[in-house]
Amino acid sequence: MSIVSSPIRNILVERYPSRVVPRGALSHIAEELGVSAQRVHKLAKEMGVRVCVKQEQPFYECVCGKVQRSQRLCPACRFVEIPCVHCGRPVRRLTSEVVAALHSNAYRAGKRLPEYQGRVFCDRRCFRAWATRVRDQRRWTARDERLRALLEDRYPDRVIPWGLAPALSGEMGIPQSTFRAVARRMGWAFAARVPT
Ligand SMILES: [Zn+2]
Numbered sequence: 001m002s003i004v005s006s007p008i009r010n011i012l013v014e015r016y017p018s019r020v021v022p023r024g025a026l027s028h029i030a031e032e033l034g035v036s037a038q039r040v041h042k043l044a045k046e047m048g049v050r051v052c053v054k055q056e057q058p059f060y061e062c063v064c065g066k067v068q069r070s071q072r073l074c075p076a077c078r079f080v081e082i083p084c085v086h087c088g089r090p091v092r093r094l095t096s097e098v099v100a101a102l103h104s105n106a107y108r109a110g111k112r113l114p115e116y117q118g119r120v121f122c123d124r125r126c127f128r129a130w131a132t133r134v135r136d137q138r139r140w141t142a143r144d145e146r147l148r149a150l151l152e153d154r155y156p157d158r159v160i161p162w163g164l165a166p167a168l169s170g171e172m173g174i175p176q177s178t179f180r181a182v183a184r185r186m187g188w189a190f191a192a193r194v195p196t
């Protein structure tokens, strides 16, 4: 008995120093040594070896309601598609990253950082194109305001005398064609040449 028991003991001590063995391990050792499973179980019991009973994993519910084993989002919910701000094509993003970014606004406000707007771009090209467009629009708005102020001040009756467009556009520092187009859009008319 002790002759057979000794290799069993050695294996158990060597492989499972914590004296906890996974389910099926004892039968496996019996097979390995060509002895009966009962014999291995008996010795293991004598040695105080415990068989670990795997705990039943709980179920979790994804935000979409899908019941699953994992605590993570289900594969379908793991990514979101957000349209590119510039071209509108859908861009795939990790849901967790988007949520984390949106939640960072309280922190950003504390650090006086600009608020995260959730803007998404396909690539650097789309980002640059968008940034240029926004910058131009700001410039145009500022230019229009200056032009309107000048015209309201000098020509409140909304008629620009004949022959003044070149001088006024020069004063504003914009091309004459732009000056004429913007002035017309704002409701000013250009007086015709008075016959002499
Ligand atoms: Zn889901």
Ligand SMILES: [Zn+2]
Pocket (backbone or CB within 6 Å): 084, 085, 086, 087, 088, 089, 121, 122, 123, 126
């Ligand atoms: Zn894009």
